[in-house]
Amino acid sequence: PAPKRGEIVRQIGDALRQKIKVLGSLVSLEMGKIFVEGVGEVQEYVDVCDYAVGLSRMIGGPVLPSERPGHALIEQWNPVGLVGIITAFNFPVAVYGWNSAIAMICGNACLWKGAPTTSLISVAVTKIIAKVLEDNKVPGAICSLVCGGADIGTAMARDERMDLLSFTGSTKVGKQVALMVQERFGRSLLELGGNNAIIVFEDADLNLVIPSALFAAVGTAGQRCTTARRLFLHESIHDEVVAKLAKAYAQVRIGDPWDSDTLYGPLHTKEAVKMFLDAVEQAKQQGGYVVYGGKVINRPGNYVEPTIVTGLPHNAPIVHTETFAPILYVLKFKEEEEVFAWNNEVKQGLSSSIFTKDLGRIFRWLGPKGSDCGIVNVNIPTSGAEIGGAFGGEKHTGGGRESGSDSWKLYMRRST
Template sequence: MENKIQHILQLLNIKEINKGSSTGSHWFYGENLTSIFSPVDGEEIAKVSFASKEVYDKTVEQAEKAFVIWRNWPAPKRGEIVRQIGEALRAHKSALGTLVSYEMGKSLQEGLGEVQEMIDICDFAVGLSRQLYGLTMHSERPQHRMYEQWHPLGAVGIISAFNFPVAVWTWNAVLAWVCGNVCIWKPSEKTPLTAIACQQIISKVFEENKVPEGVSCLLCGDSILGEKLARDSKIALLSATGSTRMGKAVAQAVAARLGKYLLELGGNNAIIISAEADLDMSLIGAVFGAVGTAGQRCTSTRRLIIHESVYHTFKEKLVKAYGQLKIGNPLDEQNHVGPLIDKQAVALYLAAIEKCKAQGGNFIVEGGVLSGEVYTSGCYVKPCIAEVEPHFDIVKTETFAPILYIMKYKSLDEAIAIQNDVPQGLSSAIMTNNLREAELFLSVNGSDCGIANVNIGTSGAEIGGAFGGEKETGGGRESGSDAWRAYMRRQTNTINYSTQLPLAQGIKFDI
């Protein structure tokens, strides 16, 4: 494995991971080296140094200088840079996807899929660079024209999470870039090597196009660095992905300086399995949603709300499907489930199981930590299923692990009430062939989540739609649709081309 990863690092041009700064991208390193371990085999991948206060200050200063230049590049020209980034990602898809899989622990197919998501958002952003539209309004005053336009904000801070170590950064960064902003990225301290790889990939593109130094900045560090970004008035917008606890701290710090923030936080996602559902199709959506990325997606399926008439039949299908899951090295494409990110995540998984049992949960598929030659990292766990009641506290808590809670319902109104009765509001789904049920689920009386699906699971979003959720999920929107507006400031303009100065609302002021 070590030889393979070293080969991957060479392909990604990662030679000195603790040095380096190329035109357009910018990163400094301090002296404090932190070891990065893979959850796949427990081996150390590299040592990465975390940024000091001095390094942080220099980086923000460099970003500010770059913004003054970059904001004056025409948006389509900025879009051309992003197009080339997309091409560079295509060329490095296999190597970067493999590194994502090894550093984070998700399956190779999911690692490659994450890089494809980066490519897709680049394609989206290229088109967007020619569509930063404003409105024209009719003025109540004669010979006046009113319109609105959008300007870049400045420095955009991006705090990304370990579970999507590169894709969510791209969701933010490429939109921010075509809008004329510069970006400062703090990746998760658990997955910094993939971030360094991304900087290496885009550096060549930036250098060839003479992009100003500091348009893309990388700062590796822990929560202390995140706090600096949150409290820094020079950061015009802070986009943070992570836990609800982290998001609340970010929101308070940014709001204290009246700054802007975009939050993508926890999810506690449910699928309603109707009496009129295609149970075989529902099984695929439920199992992938629950065990994909070892349950470490914010859109992972954590609850199944099953109609009482099909409950036992579907439960039997679930137990049989879980019995066929293959758990092991995620770089082996025969395996369905890889490891959790680290032993701390394993401890939280075990604690959630114990809490569920203490509250009355009945595990029909038992959990546990796997051991043996294949599982030397100590991060591999068994996906498990518990029969519960909807009101259990543990059911309303997000645990980033492959624990699935199943429960019964009688009426659709009851199912929707159960679905909505959690603090989080990210993704939701209903499996049904009944048009009325589907439409009710999507109506104002249905799901209260930012994402509501029919006959697909909760996990896996396309970049064309705005991604995000409500309640404790934070209310932010990233990726497609009009999410670009979060990275810009709106300005309303009025032009008087008459020889008079009429006032609005018919006010007279003669002197």
């Protein structure tokens, strides 16, 4: 029964809670994010376990009036069966947590393929889960792990025994996965790229804007799918905000991710460093001006300077490209209507933010002519997500939803 499954998921959350610091250290070691972010990521798995426990007692379909005398229409929700979960390097624990905790209380088995570069944390988490399952006299293999590269992912996408495939990664690979799954009329849940914008109007509280933009653009060294990559500033405040933001960037403490003073660690791979340099060069060629950063830092590891680029047009090719690195393109605007359109003109539709005190504008932003993203923020940055809401985006972000609200329905099938 679902509440019994919820009790097992509660125990999984407790087991992770007991090892949260050592798991956070392992995330930091393998991925490169700072220690507090590593711990925070494991905490997110713990939190979604707590959420799933309550959800396990609330899953249900309506009983509807039937036109046939003496009959009722009932919507019965059943498990899909086997859920394949392919996660990315940048959130090697949290994304699996969102999927597995909900999938388990829905009654599914899980097969996880983590990123090849974060295998240790995948193994550690799987062993913790398996022990809890076995302590409850159910097979540890209910949550299985496979380590490997793209060949494993391809096999999972093509395998008809995979009732749902949840994929988190780039739009390019996600498209290939979607086509393979669709070819066999399978079911997929896609969480792909984001080219997220923060829009700052002239009436915004700049004391809120500066730390928000800094955190959204620089946090996790720009390697979140919700990282702010575009910052639209009203022309009347553009120069002031750029000056303040550059000053704030200069105070970011860069160093060893395990050091408690560090706010900003390295990029994940050498390839990421090359992508960063290529993007900075393209930005310059397309008319951009680097007002802060733009270079590799001379120290061991994949460290680059957090970077601010100004002077580009809103539709410059590099501005429309998601580079998984800490580069923020700062762009000027005049009118609300044009900047809402610019927010929406990129291929992805994950996260978006505005900073304003105008209530009418806020409701226009949330409405049908506002942001076309899956996550629409007001006076908070683009990064981060609350587990109680459905997480995901539109267009080339894939349309999938994970975590809260009614996302559980994706892990079940409906019988009427």
